[in-house]
Every structure is written in C-alpha cells, then in structure tokens.
Amino acid sequence: MTKNTITLELNQIHKGFKNTSGELKVLADISLTVQAGEIIALIGPSGCGKTTLLNIISGIAAPDRGTLRQSPSLRLAYVFQEPRLLPWKTVEGNIRFVQDNFLAAQEGKEVREKLLQKTGLLAYKDSYPAQLSGGMKQRLELVRALAIKPQLLLMDEPFKSLDLALKFDLQRLLLTEHEQEGFALLFTTHDPDEAVMLADRVVVLSDKPTQIHQEMVIGLTREKRTKTNPHIQENVERIIRVLLERHI
Amino acid sequence: MKTSISKGNNLTRRILSTTGIIVVLIFWHKLSQNYHPLILPSPQETFQALQKLWQSGSLWASTLITFRRTLLGYSAALVAGMFTALLFSTCRFLQDLFRPIITVTQIIPPVIWIVLAVIWFGIADDLTPIFLIFIVTFPVVFINIFSGLESVDLRLVEMAEVYRCSRRKIMLDVYLPALVPHVVSAVSLGLSFAWKSTIFAEFIGSSSGIGFVISMANANLETEKLFAWAIVLILLMLVFEYGILTPLNKRVTRWKRHD
Known part of the structure; x- marks a missing residue:
C-alpha cells in the first residue's frame, strides 16, 4: 500500500450519549482523512471523546450522524486502553x-x-x-x-502508565514495524511530546461537544526528531498553548 | 526451596488429619463401651454391619438405585436450569415474569415438597425422589449459570468482534470458557443437594434405595446399620468431591492461578 491512498475517511461524525439530564453531546462534526501509512496523534482533554472516536472507527459504536468510509476488507487492529486479553x-x-x-x-x-x-x-x-x-x-x-x-492500527493511550524504559522500547518497536509494514496508525494521547515525536500529523480536539480544533503537520523525518530540536519544541509549545487556551 | 516447604506442609497436614480421624475413632470406641449398642454401636459393630451389607449385596443394590435416581433427576435439573438461564439472559420479559417464581421455589423447604410429592405421586419408586431432586436442584443450577452469563466480560466480546472473529468462535472461545467455572460450581453445589434430596425422598416416600433401607434400619432399631450407611454416604460424597469435582474444577480454572 502506498502513501496518498485513503485508508479511512470520517465525514461529519456526530455522537451523543443519553444520561439522566438528557443527551450529552460528545462528538460534534468530526471529519478526518487517514492516508495509508500515515501516523496521526489525537490529543485532547480527558473525556472529550477520543475513545468514542476510536470505537466508532473500529465498529464497536455507531455514529448518530455522519459517514465513515473504509474498504470492507480493511484489516484493522485495536490496542485498547486496558488490556483485553x-x-x-x-x-x-x-x-x-x-x-x-x-x-x-x-x-x-x-x-x-x-x-x-x-x-x-x-x-x-x-x-x-x-x-x-x-x-x-x-x-x-x-x-x-x-x-x-494490520492496514490500520488504532491505539488508545497505549503508553499510559508504563515505565520510561518500557515506553521507549514499545515506541521503538512500533516505529520499526511501521517502517517495515507501512500501516496507518491512529493513536490517542495526553502527552504533547509523545504526539510530536511519533506522529506525522497531530489533531488537537476541543472539549465537549468535541470538534477538531487544529491540525498540525510535523514535517520532520523521524531521525531529526529530538527533544532539543527547535521545530519539535515549537510544535510541543503550540499544542500546549492550544490545549490551555481552551480551558482544558 | 519453596516446593520442599510446601511438600513439608502437605505432609504435616496429612499427618494431622489422619491423627484427627484416629482420635475420633478412639473416642467413639471408648464412649460406646458405656452405652448399649442400640444407642451407640462401637466402631467394630459398625464395621461388621458394613461387612454384612457388602456380603448381602444390599450395599451395591441400594447405592445403584439411589445413584440412578440422583443422576436422572439431577441431569434433568441441569439441562432445564441451563436452558432456562440461557433463555432468560436473552429475554428480559421472561426474566421479569418468571424470576420471582424460581426464587420462591428455592425458598420452599424440601420437606414441604416431599409431602406434596407423596400426596401427588404416592409412594412411587422413582417419581417421588426424582421430582424432589429436580425441584430442589433446579434453582441452584439456574442461579449459578445465570450469574455466570451475566458476568461474561462484554469488552472481550467487543475485542473479538473488532478482530473479525465469527459468532461461533466468540461462543466457543469467549462465552463458553467464561461459563465453564460457573457450570462446574453449579454441578458441584447441586450434586450435593441432589444426593441429600434423593435419600430424604427415599426415606419418606419410596420403597427402595439408600433412604428406604435407612428407614427400615431405623424402624427395626438396627442402629449399627444406620452408622454403617452414614459411613457409606460419607465415603461416596468424598469420592465425588475429591475424586471428580475438585480435579475437574482445578482443570477448568487453571488459567486463574498466578504462579
């Protein structure tokens, strides 16, 4: 599979949940395209619906409105937040x-x-x-x-609560496999550093009802991505600024 | 090191439990010297009664009758309990409608059921005990299996669906293994109920089986026979529990062990 082939296309996805005080709107108008082989980080405040979005993509949940386009033969894998073994x-x-x-x-x-x-x-x-x-x-x-x-790998906060050595080991494994196999990767995180170091594109989500607030393309090859690189630092600071501006 | 400690502990435990049995036998022997055999037969008299039961063929004949009835009544309760639990777990309406009836059935003491069974079926050879076993063990089986079905982790089902597992694979590899420990526990609990119920029913409302011969021994004031049957029943239950059910339970839950 080469780049610039669309693996997944989300179009105006809406999702809400019923609770005691009526309906809680979680996702409001989310549109996103994932290219083959692309790594995308979804970052946003707790409870903004990142997991709900991955659940919709994986077919666990259905959107209330909007369309999701993917090949019926798409080979999808999902690393859940808590191990489901x-x-x-x-x-x-x-x-x-x-x-x-x-x-x-x-x-x-x-x-x-x-x-x-x-x-x-x-x-x-x-x-x-x-x-x-x-x-x-x-x-x-x-x-x-x-x-x-897989052709598309979804990961829900995969490195949360791991010790530093294990986290780096897993990230290295993931990147090596990604380079060899060329799957698209969509992962959620709370950590701006992690998002910028790993992803080709970082999607910053707003608080509920959640929309895409900003998308950032990280235009550096992975070898050049170090924490001291000014471009990386600038992007991390931008994400932090956006997240804090939104009262998160 | 750890293994040798646990082996040592096991040995100590075995020595202690054997000593306990010997102490009880000595105490029983001493006590029986002060009483008439009609009140408390000695271990020797009990052993002789056991020998007679063995030689006359009554031991095996009665045990087989009771065993057959327990198996029949209990198998019926097991199948009906599992089927009802499966049905109720998929239909909320049936669950709301019949769940209270099952609870009430469980609350009614077995003695009421046995009196009713004698009125309804008479001193029938098979029907009365089988009915009692069924009515007493069905709720036990149902409740165990039903709670097993409710405790299946649906997140695992979601995971299996994401990875495109077939419906059949999900039933066999997710639902069934989650349910097996509950089924074994239901079998184990229910069987001990069933066994006691059969003997109780035979004692009151039957003309064969262990319960019936116990009632005869009671009527003829053959206390040593009562003691002999008590020992037979204890041994039978021990064989079931430690020979079949405990190893089975260990086997089906071996994945739960952390070591």
Whole structure:
C-alpha cells in the first residue's frame, strides 16, 4: 500500500450519549482523512471523546450522524486502553485467537514468533495473562495487534502508565514495524511530546461537544526528531498553548 | 526451596488429619463401651454391619438405585436450569415474569415438597425422589449459570468482534470458557443437594434405595446399620468431591492461578 491512498475517511461524525439530564453531546462534526501509512496523534482533554472516536472507527459504536468510509476488507487492529486479553488463553493462544482470522498458519507462526522475540515475550508464550505483569500485558496487546499485519492500527493511550524504559522500547518497536509494514496508525494521547515525536500529523480536539480544533503537520523525518530540536519544541509549545487556551 | 516447604506442609497436614480421624475413632470406641449398642454401636459393630451389607449385596443394590435416581433427576435439573438461564439472559420479559417464581421455589423447604410429592405421586419408586431432586436442584443450577452469563466480560466480546472473529468462535472461545467455572460450581453445589434430596425422598416416600433401607434400619432399631450407611454416604460424597469435582474444577480454572 502506498502513501496518498485513503485508508479511512470520517465525514461529519456526530455522537451523543443519553444520561439522566438528557443527551450529552460528545462528538460534534468530526471529519478526518487517514492516508495509508500515515501516523496521526489525537490529543485532547480527558473525556472529550477520543475513545468514542476510536470505537466508532473500529465498529464497536455507531455514529448518530455522519459517514465513515473504509474498504470492507480493511484489516484493522485495536490496542485498547486496558488490556483485553482472554484470561483462559495463553500468550500464544491470545495471539492466535485473532491471527487465525487473517493469516495462514505458517505465516502466522513466523510473524508471531518474531514479534514475541522482539518484545521478550517468547519465553512466556505458554503463560496465562494472570501470570504476566502489567507491562507484559500491554506488550502482548501490541504484539496481538501487530500480529495480524494490520492496514490500520488504532491505539488508545497505549503508553499510559508504563515505565520510561518500557515506553521507549514499545515506541521503538512500533516505529520499526511501521517502517517495515507501512500501516496507518491512529493513536490517542495526553502527552504533547509523545504526539510530536511519533506522529506525522497531530489533531488537537476541543472539549465537549468535541470538534477538531487544529491540525498540525510535523514535517520532520523521524531521525531529526529530538527533544532539543527547535521545530519539535515549537510544535510541543503550540499544542500546549492550544490545549490551555481552551480551558482544558 | 519453596516446593520442599510446601511438600513439608502437605505432609504435616496429612499427618494431622489422619491423627484427627484416629482420635475420633478412639473416642467413639471408648464412649460406646458405656452405652448399649442400640444407642451407640462401637466402631467394630459398625464395621461388621458394613461387612454384612457388602456380603448381602444390599450395599451395591441400594447405592445403584439411589445413584440412578440422583443422576436422572439431577441431569434433568441441569439441562432445564441451563436452558432456562440461557433463555432468560436473552429475554428480559421472561426474566421479569418468571424470576420471582424460581426464587420462591428455592425458598420452599424440601420437606414441604416431599409431602406434596407423596400426596401427588404416592409412594412411587422413582417419581417421588426424582421430582424432589429436580425441584430442589433446579434453582441452584439456574442461579449459578445465570450469574455466570451475566458476568461474561462484554469488552472481550467487543475485542473479538473488532478482530473479525465469527459468532461461533466468540461462543466457543469467549462465552463458553467464561461459563465453564460457573457450570462446574453449579454441578458441584447441586450434586450435593441432589444426593441429600434423593435419600430424604427415599426415606419418606419410596420403597427402595439408600433412604428406604435407612428407614427400615431405623424402624427395626438396627442402629449399627444406620452408622454403617452414614459411613457409606460419607465415603461416596468424598469420592465425588475429591475424586471428580475438585480435579475437574482445578482443570477448568487453571488459567486463574498466578504462579
């Protein structure tokens, strides 16, 4: 898949939830296009509907209004905010549970073992989730998602509550895999640094009812992205300014 | 190191429980010397009664009858309980309509049911005990399975749907494993109820089975036979519990262990 092919197109998406005091409008008129191979960070205040947006894209929730265009054969993977692993399946079993729907047995095994090796989970492939630490479960979630060789990967605050070393390890793995496989990546975060260091484009969302407040294209190659780079610093400050201006 | 400590603990525990049984036997023996066998037969007399039961064939014959009835009544309760739980979990209307009736059925003491069963079915050989087992164990099975279905983590179902798992795969790999521990727990709880209910029903309203021979021993003042049957029942329950249900439970919940 080459760049400039549209992987996903959201057009004027609206979504609300019913509560005791009537209807709570969460998403109001969200339009977004995701190109193949593109990395997009969604950043915004807590509760602004970032997870709801990912749920709509993944098909878990339906929009009240608006359209979502994607190929029916789009191979989509989702790394949830809290690990959603089957407790009665081993590490390997959890990966195979989703992988068997997409890849042939032999290819699946090769991809699986390579990813388990890279994340240091190969020795634990016969362990159950209850026997893994929180960080290992998070790694397994990512391995499971990558193991289907997705075209679009959704990640909901994937690096939250991870220690620094593990966070950098996972980010490095993600970027290497992205470079090799060329999937589109849409992830949510609260961390402006993370957004600017990883994404090609940062989408800043407003508070509820949520709209896209600003989109920023980060025009640097990843090798040049260091925290001391003035362009990176400028973008981080811009995001912080926008977020604070909106009383977040 | 850890393993040798736990092995040591296990051994100590076994020695202690065996000692406990021996102490009770000695105490029973000493106590029985002060009373007439009609009031308290000695362990030796009880053992002889057990031997007689074995030799006469009555032990196996009565046990098989009771076992068959328990199996029949309990299987029916298990199937009906599971089916009703599945049906209610998919239909709120049926749940609201019949849930109170199931709760009431559970509250009614078994003695009321057995009296009613004798009135309705007479001292029937099979019908009265089977009816009692069914009516007593059905709510237990239903409640366990129903709560199991309610506790299935729907976030896992969502995950499976995102990754395009088929409906069949979701049933087999998400719902079923979540339900299995509840089914085993229902079987385990219900079976002990069922077993006791059969004997109770046979005692009051049947002309065969363990309950009936106990009632005969009671009528003929054969206390040592009562003791012998009590030991048979204890052994049977222990075999079920530790020979079948505990290993089964361990097997189906092995993923819950952290070590």
